[in-house]
Amino acid sequence: MTSGLDVEALHFSLESMGEFARRELPDSLLIELDERDEFPEAIVRRMCGEELGIQLVFVPDEYGGMGGNAFDVYRVCEGMAAIDIGLATSVLATILGSDPISVGGTPEQKRRFVSRVAEEGILMAYGATEPEAGSDLAALKTTAKPVSGNGHVVGYRLSGAKQWISNGGVAELTSVLALAPGGPSWFVVDNRTDGFTHGEPEDKHGIRLSNTAALFLDDVYVEADRLVGGVEGQGLVQAQEVFGYTRLMVAAFGLGGGWAALDRAIAYSRERVQAGGPLCEKQGFTHKLIVPHAVRLEAARAAIEETAERLDGGAGPLNVEGAVAKYLATEAGDEAADAAIQAHGGYGYTHEYMVEKIKRDVRITRIYEGTSEIMEMTIARGRWQEHLKSHGNHYHAEARELESLHAERPAVGADAAAIAAHALAELMESCRAGRLTRLQHVLLRLGALIAKVEGAGALARRAARAQAGELAPKADRRLDAPALATASRINAREAALTLATESVRLLAGSNHAELGDLDARLGTRAVNAAQAGLIADMDSLAQALCRQAQLRATTRGSG
Ligand SMILES: Cc1cc2nc3c(=O)[nH]c(=O)nc-3n(C[C@H](O)[C@H](O)[C@H](O)COP(=O)(O)OP(=O)(O)OC[C@H]3O[C@@H](n4cnc5c(N)ncnc54)[C@H](O)[C@@H]3O)c2cc1C
Numbered sequence: 001m002t003s004g005l006d007v008e009a010l011h012f013s014l015e016s017m018g019e020f021a022r023r024e025l026p027d028s029l030l031i032e033l034d035e036r037d038e039f040p041e042a043i044v045r046r047m048c049g050e051e052l053g054i055q056l057v058f059v060p061d062e063y064g065g066m067g068g069n070a071f072d073v074y075r076v077c078e079g080m081a082a083i084d085i086g087l088a089t090s091v092l093a094t095i096l097g098s099d100p101i102s103v104g105g106t107p108e109q110k111r112r113f114v115s116r117v118a119e120e121g122i123l124m125a126y127g128a129t130e131p132e133a134g135s136d137l138a139a140l141k142t143t144a145k146p147v148s149g150n151g152h153v154v155g156y157r158l159s160g161a162k163q164w165i166s167n168g169g170v171a172e173l174t175s176v177l178a179l180a181p182g183g184p185s186w187f188v189v190d191n192r193t194d195g196f197t198h199g200e201p202e203d204k205h206g207i208r209l210s211n212t213a214a215l216f217l218d219d220v221y222v223e224a225d226r227l228v229g230g231v232e233g234q235g236l237v238q239a240q241e242v243f244g245y246t247r248l249m250v251a252a253f254g255l256g257g258g259w260a261a262l263d264r265a266i267a268y269s270r271e272r273v274q275a276g277g278p279l280c281e282k283q284g285f286t287h288k289l290i291v292p293h294a295v296r297l298e299a300a301r302a303a304i305e306e307t308a309e310r311l312d313g314g315a316g317p318l319n320v321e322g323a324v325a326k327y328l329a330t331e332a333g334d335e336a337a338d339a340a341i342q343a344h345g346g347y348g349y350t351h352e353y354m355v356e357k358i359k360r361d362v363r364i365t366r367i368y369e370g371t372s373e374i375m376e377m378t379i380a381r382g383r384w385q386e387h388l389k390s391h392g393n394h395y396h397a398e399a400r401e402l403e404s405l406h407a408e409r410p411a412v413g414a415d416a417a418a419i420a421a422h423a424l425a426e427l428m429e430s431c432r433a434g435r436l437t438r439l440q441h442v443l444l445r446l447g448a449l450i451a452k453v454e455g456a457g458a459l460a461r462r463a464a465r466a467q468a469g470e471l472a473p474k475a476d477r478r479l480d481a482p483a484l485a486t487a488s489r490i491n492a493r494e495a496a497l498t499l500a501t502e503s504v505r506l507l508a509g510s511n512h513a514e515l516g517d518l519d520a521r522l523g524t525r526a527v528n529a530a531q532a533g534l535i536a537d538m539d540s541l542a543q544a545l546c547r548q549a550q551l552r553a554t555t556r557g558s559g
Helices: 007-024 027-036 041-047 054-058 070-083 085-104 107-119 235-241 243-271 283-289 291-312 319-343 354-366 372-389 394-408 414-433 440-467 481-509 518-522 524-530 534-558
Strands: 124-127 143-149 152-166 173-180 183-190 196-198 212-223
Touching: 007 041, 007 054, 007 070, 027 354, 041 085, 054 070, 054 085, 054 107, 070 085, 070 243, 070 291, 085 107, 085 124, 085 152, 085 173, 085 183, 085 235, 085 243, 085 354, 124 152, 152 173, 152 183, 173 212, 173 235, 183 212, 183 235, 235 243, 243 283, 243 291, 243 319, 243 354, 243 534, 283 291, 283 319, 283 534, 291 319, 291 440, 291 481, 291 534, 319 354, 319 372, 319 440, 372 394, 372 414, 372 440, 394 414, 394 440, 414 440, 414 481, 414 518, 414 524, 440 481, 481 518, 481 524, 481 534, 518 524
Parallel strands: 124 173, 143 173
Antiparallel strands: 143 152, 152 212, 173 183, 196 212
């Protein structure tokens, strides 16, 4: 059990960060830096220095940090991303760079390197990706040749190239993944070491406030005590071990970016009058450009919070859950930002408006720390095992739990989420019978559908906890209990409908001969019936979001 920061300390960190951003990072400066394609190194160093010390949340107490747990990290990452995903990426890169050491390092290595992140605020980089090894890291070509002396290994010579490395041109230390005789291994390399150079900053689509550079290692010598953990061949395991946690961070970036864009769209829609009234009163606007995105972001948040709580409870690496959270949040964040541009009309298409920048920034979250397609594959493969182990019952069991929840709390969307889960169990069983997961398209679409269903279940549970007044003390409280329940009903209906229609597409589309009575198995009637009340719920959520924006504007005005 990792209790992390106390609630007051978390709120203090979030408030200090907000205050720093209001004082030092007005929109006009962020837009200017984006246009100049400039990494504001001094600002990042102040964020990770005595002035703000935001990196301390991520560093364990014993190495001089504040020892934040996964929940704290999610809240802080969401907050940083709402300010700027490029700046947030720089902090993330330091934490990713120190992660192989935190996970697999010897006590001496942790003291020597991780404590520098806390005490000196050094910037680190995480050097895994190579020009020809991205999603498939095992294809790496960078080598680590042992150097012997007195009959044992005294050091290594690293040679190769790394691609797209955040903080690559500015970090003091880099964790480099290289192929040693015993297999892929991490090495901690001082960036000033002879033979270690970097390329020019990449000219990127977004996160232009972050530094991204290629790294070149030309026979770079490191002492043997810089091999993380002191044993070769542990690199991929050490990378895997933190995926649940690191993907949660990027999930929080998607959430923070998505909501930052949507908040602006909602505020704009209250002011912008067209055809005799503000846009926020027009269903054709709100029910397409605001409500669905708010709902999907909150489903993602529910998945993030559940995963964070479980990680903090010691439930293990949770790679599949981390992938579900990342997939839901980054896809929803990107769609929300796109909708926010549309919501601003022509203005949204100009550099002058932050939504345009946010859209370019949030796009990266679907690519780094594992692409969306790799997330789909991870989710599908992980849950496929559960499906087989449970003889097809995994999602029927999940559905039954949601049915019990519905009996207890009828208005939180658990009924429609249960319909979706039953349909998923049936779809997976049909895939097993037809051996359809051999088709990669089917496998990856299954990953997407699993995430949708799990997000629906998570949001229903979160809405129920909110109704019962039992949300975690550190949980976000953007939506109140009635609004969360409404969002959950909308989301669960969408999950059920998506399951029913996508199942037909996949099963019939792959010429699966054994379709049988597909409608009965997928519960199509129940799916259709569950849609009742959808528009009224969308009306209600649109009004709640608009009221909330009004309240925020009034509070700001009076404060
Ligand atoms: C701005 C930025 C910052 C980054 N920061 C870092 C960093 O700090 N450290 C670091 O190590 N890396 C970093 N990366 C690298 C990032 O993690 C990789 O770009 C990412 O993992 C994808 O690898 P790739 O670019 O080689 O694409 P590829 O792996 O070649 O993928 C290309 C496309 O093919 C798809 N694909 C790949 N494999 C499969 C498959 N088996 N089946 C179906 N589809 C597949 C992918 O989803 C993607 O759509 C960064 C990248 C960017 C752009």
